[in-house]
Amino acid sequence: MTYSTPLEATFEGKADGTQAIIDIAQAAVAPQALEPGKVHVVALGRGQFQQIDLTGPQHTGVPARKSGTTVVRDVDSFLAYFDKHGDESTEVYADVESRTITAVLDAHTAAAARWGGHRLELRLRATSAWRAWIGADNALMSQGAFAEFIEDNLVDLVEPDSATMLELAQSFEATTSAEFQSSQRLDSGQRRFSYTEDVQAKAGAKGDIVIPATLTLALRPFEGCEAYRVTARFRYRLDRQKGALTLGFKIERPEDTLSAAFEDIRTLVDDGTPEEIAVLNGAPARI
Template identity: 80%
Template sequence: MTLTRYENTVSSDLNETQAVIDVAQAAVAPQPLEPGKVHVVALGRGEFRQIDLTGPEHTGIPARKSGTTVVRDVDSFLAYFDKHGDEESEVYADVERLSITAVVDAHTSGYPRWGGHRLELRLRQTPAWSAWTSMDGKLMSQAAFAEFIEDNLVDLVEPDSATMLELAQSFEATTSAEFQSSQRLDSGQRRFLYTEDVQAKAGSKGEITIPSTLVLALAPFEGTERYKVTTRFKYRLDRQQGELRLGFKIERPEDILTAAFGDIRTLIDSTVPMAVLNGAPAHR
């Protein structure tokens, strides 16, 4: 009986102590929990709860950098990489897609990282390059060809723009003429003979000579230097109709794109602290 009374006394004392604690806790004014920390909250009667407020939904700060940023020129690529990259970042050059990708938080040799923060240089072709390549290999009427040359005189190197403007005006002035023959000259140029007034007994005759090639200066991608581009004149003369159609063929345009991309890769490779890898990063 004595032991039982002792146990009852201890239990009673504990209950009274807990009651005092509960009363003290109830008397404390509620306090806001600070974001960014892990808190332990007393619930009373010896119960506690852990509350984790370190997540981004509480702090407003992402747990890590993630996402893919797309830029259009080398300067923008290097500026972003200089801000976020480190010596463990990886850079890949994909010549098939004409793009360069940096995995800013790539795995290190000692421990893995997320690989979810990326930077991609997606090259965009210039309007001038698109204009010439869109007409590559296509034959146009005299008027359409003359208009195209006039609209793109700034890209011409050989013959110069003044010479090509004169040639374009000659084609515009002879749209109603009947072209009868063509002759290849020793210089490689081609001479076309025409008659302007085919109704007259002796029509007014004339000739137009075109160069065998055109040399252009074009920047394939935005933010790059201009490259030498050689085109060969193409034509088709319908002697029955007296109709002349003109165009040009760009010599190996894919090689120019590859060379321009190679120069971009070399520039980035000489600036970032790691070697640029040939290929593409692993899929996430």
């Protein structure tokens, strides 16, 4: 048998001489570095290839997209982050049940789907003053405990003013050992409690304490919001057998105050975002 070239003789006996030529040529190629940010196809020999994807952030050092939920506590922080990352297709949802406002910064456009994974949430947090008054709402306390509570929260009182309520608190503290015998509702709506002191220094001394029918408070339900006028009605229980008086208050419709505060915050967000972006009533789709 004769061969037209030496190369043909080299591959005598191989099932596929052409494939062998390709294998030798591939082996002779010098290794080359693969460029990050691209998808490469590498020949492994004998007709086999491998795809190598170097587009991920671990190769490029750049995240593929914005993602995650940022939580803020007030409207100013919400609008600052929104201005930096939002666009004309961003969607904003106000959830009255959870009292949160959420912006989906990469929401779907009218023409194309987007990831919807970059979000901003205004998660309102109750103030310490609101928690204190709500925590003691509708609970009867001893004279001493009630006096201490009033003294600790004088700054929230509007009517009666703090000076009047401080004097009342001090009266309750001074009569913790007295026996309260009767109560009388006055024409003004106030209530007068009559007591008798039975201590060695003031044996048989008698006196009265008058408490208002209601308290008017100025409370901020959420951090970063304005104060709202809140009405609380005095409550009491007089145990005539023991001469013991317990006191408390009942806040009128606190849920209405929370709803009003949330609606005002929603309005501030609506006014601070672009006109074409409406604040929707509800919650965004889960991801």
